[in-house]
Amino acid sequence: MPQVPPAEFEALPLHAFALTRGLPLHDVWTVELAGGPECTIQALADLLTEENIRTLPLPVRALFAVRSGAGRAFKLDDRRHADTGPRLVDSVPEALARASLVPPGTPARGFRTLYALADEAALEARNATVHAVLVVALVPSETGRRLYWGTYVEPVGAVTRFYMGLIDPFRRWIVYPGLESWLVRTWRTRDRPQRSDPSNGSRPPERRTNPPSEAP
Secondary structure, three states: OOOOOHHHHOOOOHHHHHOOOOOOOEEEEEEEEEOOOOOOOOOOOOOOOOHHHHOOOOOHHHHHHHHHHHHOOOOOHHHHOOOOOOOHHHHHHHHHHHHHOOOOOOOOEEEEEEOOOOOOOEEEEOOEEEEEEEEEEEEEEEOOOEEEEEEEEEEOOOOHHHHHHHHHHHHHHHHHHHHHHHHHHHHHHOOOOOOHHHHHOHHHHHHHHOOOOOOO
């Protein structure tokens, strides 16, 4: 998943920028996907079934499991942390809230949806380590569609700098490259029957449940 200059991302005409004004943009990554108008934010979100999650590269699933376990053990994601500061969901313009395909405030795998349109969405997470906003956008490209993935990180205390310094190498060298290859493959083969892949330790589909939390 190539990292791109913030200026390239900030040149896009996104609704999110009115909500993230003043928040530090931590990094921006892109993924090139095949397809046209059928490649939407919702279509990509629909790929996050448990069957598909099981086909993530093993190192990525292991890191998600470690983060999920640490969150439970140290109560990093307790609801009390979400209520410790201003909520961006309360700043979503009424017209944008009406246009959103998902009601603002809807939980989404460790985040809360700010808004979700066909080609862009923004989600917010506040926990014991960070206040983060994830902004995703799809634009036409030479190969089909380019997915931008921008992460804003606002400190919630001295722990934020330590925490981001700890996880950034894993994000850059394991998680994002693994997510890119998984997303490209899963999008390309989305209409094919699911099969187990012994090479990455996946198992045959059992039942669908909510995917693991992916909040920072």
